[in-house]
Amino acid sequence: MKISFIGTGLMGCPMAERLLTGGYEVTVYNRTREKAEPLAAKGARIAGSAREAIETGEATVFMVRDGAAVRDLLTEGGSFPDLTGKTVIQMSTIASTESEALAEDVRKAGGDYLEAPVLGSVPQATEGSLLVMVGGAPELFERWGDVLRRFGPEPRLVGPVGHASVVKLALNQLIGSLAAAYSLSLGLVRRKGVDVDVYLDILRKSPLHATTFDRKLPQILARDFTDTNFPAVLLLKDLDLARSEATSLGLDTTALQGVREIVSRTVEAGKGREDYAALYEVIDPGR
Numbered sequence: 001m002k003i004s005f006i007g008t009g010l011m012g013c014p015m016a017e018r019l020l021t022g023g024y025e026v027t028v029y030n031r032t033r034e035k036a037e038p039l040a041a042k043g044a045r046i047a048g049s050a051r052e053a054i055e056t057g058e059a060t061v062f063m064v065r066d067g068a069a070v071r072d073l074l075t076e077g078g079s080f081p082d083l084t085g086k087t088v089i090q091m092s093t094i095a096s097t098e099s100e101a102l103a104e105d106v107r108k109a110g111g112d113y114l115e116a117p118v119l120g121s122v123p124q125a126t127e128g129s130l131l132v133m134v135g136g137a138p139e140l141f142e143r144w145g146d147v148l149r150r151f152g153p154e155p156r157l158v159g160p161v162g163h164a165s166v167v168k169l170a171l172n173q174l175i176g177s178l179a180a181a182y183s184l185s186l187g188l189v190r191r192k193g194v195d196v197d198v199y200l201d202i203l204r205k206s207p208l209h210a211t212t213f214d215r216k217l218p219q220i221l222a223r224d225f226t227d228t229n230f231p232a233v234l235l236l237k238d239l240d241l242a243r244s245e246a247t248s249l250g251l252d253t254t255a256l257q258g259v260r261e262i263v264s265r266t267v268e269a270g271k272g273r274e275d276y277a278a279l280y281e282v283i284d285p286g287r
């Protein structure tokens with residue numbers, strides 16, 4: 001089966017590789033060609049344009065920065081191509097409203113559309129253990145199940161297009177909120193001179209503990225966030241998407257605005273491409 005994959009960044013590169021090792025005939029396209037080249041050595045064909053990739057694949061997976069990038073790539077050359085018989089599998093983190101609009105335009109161009117955003121980062125993308133959330137028609141979910149299972153063992157059909165995207169944003173606002181809350185908590189005990197291991201031992205025995213805390217701890221203690229899984233600048237994008245969707249649904253986003261401000265300052269400090277755990281440096285700057 002011919003699958004095209006557009007966007008071979010931090011996540012897209014290992015995900016496209018999962019398709020190659022799964023026996024698919026894979027065509028890749030990336031705006032910056034060099035980032036796609038390692039995949040050619042592993043058997044992928046590199047397309048010269050997004051249009052060429054879309055025309056080659058029975059389905060095309062999109063794993064790019066945001067909704068605007070997905071739309072630009074789909075309309076390369078000015079308008080949507082003829083998508084008859086083709087499926088767009090949109091896996092980037094985008095607004096549910098952007099996903100709904102894309103679905104509509106893909107349908108008008110004769111194609112099928114599934115959204116399938118993921119939770120998990122580079123290690124999970126590499127080993128195929130992402131949590132894959134799907135929005136779309138059940139028959140499309142069935143048809144593309146084997147492809148989705150290369151990325152995560154149990155893709156979950158959440159509901160119609162828009163529902164998986166909003167679940168993804170709900171989870172990502174939690175990523176930012178948990179990281180900010182943990183950083184303040186950790187900074188508080190460290191500045192007072194409390195033994196961090198004692199604090200963590202108490203935390204781990206409590207219902208307040210989250211496994212993400214332990215994953216981020218080594219980076220925080222070393223104050224080195226350059227081994228990036230999820231760049232701070234992308235978390236900022238997602239917090240803005242979550243805030244805008246929450247506001248339009250009539251929710252109060254006061255707490256999220258504070259978290260957003262912290263992540264924004266992390267990016268302004270030149271740490272946008274570092275892991276989002278670098279927000280610790282805003283809350284507890286080194287002395």
Ligand SMILES: NC(=O)c1ccc[n+]([C@@H]2O[C@H](COP(=O)([O-])OP(=O)(O)OC[C@H]3O[C@@H](n4cnc5c(N)ncnc54)[C@H](OP(=O)(O)O)[C@@H]3O)[C@@H](O)[C@H]2O)c1
Nearest residue numbers: 007008009010011012031032064065069092093121229230
């Ligand atoms: N990293 C994570 O832990 C993680 C986890 C779950 C979901 N996500 C989501 O997955 C998506 C990709 O994330 P990533 O971490 O792989 O990001 P990344 O390493 O920054 O890669 C972004 C990709 O998008 C492409 N791109 C950006 N703007 C574009 C444009 N205007 N036109 C065409 N291509 C464009 C980039 O191309 P160039 O190489 O040319 O810049 C690159 O291929 C994002 O939506 C992110 O929020 C990330």
